Amino acid sequence: MREVQITGDSIRLGQLLKLADAVDAGSDxxxxxxxxxxxxxxxxxxxxxxxxxxxxEVSTRAEDLKVV
Incomplete structure (x- = not known):
């Protein structure tokens, strides 16, 4: 499981997926x-x-992510 660090108290799912490079573009x-x-x-x-x-914890077919 890969940890993804955020700066605020929360983040939207779409933003997290982009931040973690789980998608190439926000539109994906x-x-x-x-x-x-x-x-x-x-x-x-x-x-x-x-x-x-x-x-x-967020899971996609490619990887598992944990918000930290």
């Missing part, structure tokens, strides 16, 4: 989420605006 986030292959804390998530806080 919507397509990735539409596949149903992104989970947040073990549950499928399709909202790119989902707020994440430190300790949340």
């Amino acid at each position: 986030v919507k397509q990735l989420l539409a596949t149903g292959e992104v989970t947040v804390n073990g549950e499928v998530e399709t909202r790119r605006g989902r707020q994440l806080a430190r300790g949340d």
Whole structure:
């Protein structure tokens, strides 16, 4: 699991995926989420605006991320 450090108290899912280079461009986030292959804390998530806080875990088909 790769840790992704954020500067504020929270970050949106779409921003995290871009920050972690899980997508090439911000516009690719919507397509990735539409596949149903992104989970947040073990549950499928399709909202790119989902707020994440430190300790949340995000999984894609390619890798697992933890917000720190």
